[in-house]
Amino acid sequence: MRTISTDSDLVFLSPGEYVDSDHPAIRTAAARLAPSGATPAQTAGAFYVAVRDIYYDYVDHGDLEVYRASSVLAAGRGYCVGKASLYAALCRARGIPARVGFADVKNHLATPRLLERIGTDLFAWHGFTEVLLDGRWVKASPTFNASLCEKLGVKPLEFDGVSDAILQPFDAAGRTFMRYVKFHGAFHDVPARFLKDEMARLYPRLGGLTGDMQQEAAEAHA
DSSP: OOOOOSGGGGGGGSOOSSSOTTSHHHHHHHHHHSOTTOOHHHHHHHHHHHHHTSEEOOOOTTOGGGGOHHHHHHHTEEOHHHHHHHHHHHHHHTTOOEEEEEEEEEESSOOHHHHHHHSSSEEEEEEEEEEEETTEEEEEOOOSOHHHHHHHTOOOOOOOSSSOBOOOSBOTTSOBOEEEEEEEEEESSOOHHHHHHHHHHHOTTOTTOOSOHHHHHHHHTO
């Protein structure tokens, strides 16, 4: 299967400061998670499931480590941008070009406490990953782990390595779940310092939010 489509795609194989695909822990995890003899699409699919099912949780957006792939891997939890960074890093470590994309989304089923702290259901700079497979850039959002999806009443998002897998528009009951409002493009590395400042500007009451998001989701959607 052809992976590289143009010479310009080669840049998306190189490590970044936050998409640190050259980190020993990333390289070890990529080797462990990649199925033996798998195609690039199958490898990307295996990485997707592994990252998706890392615990999605509250983070301190002022801590630059929440955006770094190796730090998310070590923590075993993260939020959309950190998980997108980790997914891109794993792919690059196995020779699959990947980059981090951003969009503003309407999230209709967030926890009440999170919605109260940010004051809106518009989540700016949601992170996802774009992976180059068979000469095409494909979007994938390894954001919500399967157990959290169950508590939110939505099916876990699957990725087949062929079609875009962006956040689910509806939950299992047909209610609006996620809606993409604006795409900001894709980047070689996570613009972590910008995101740190932008999250503080847009959501000044979000800092320091802690707790168990999965438990809160279960209680809110019981």
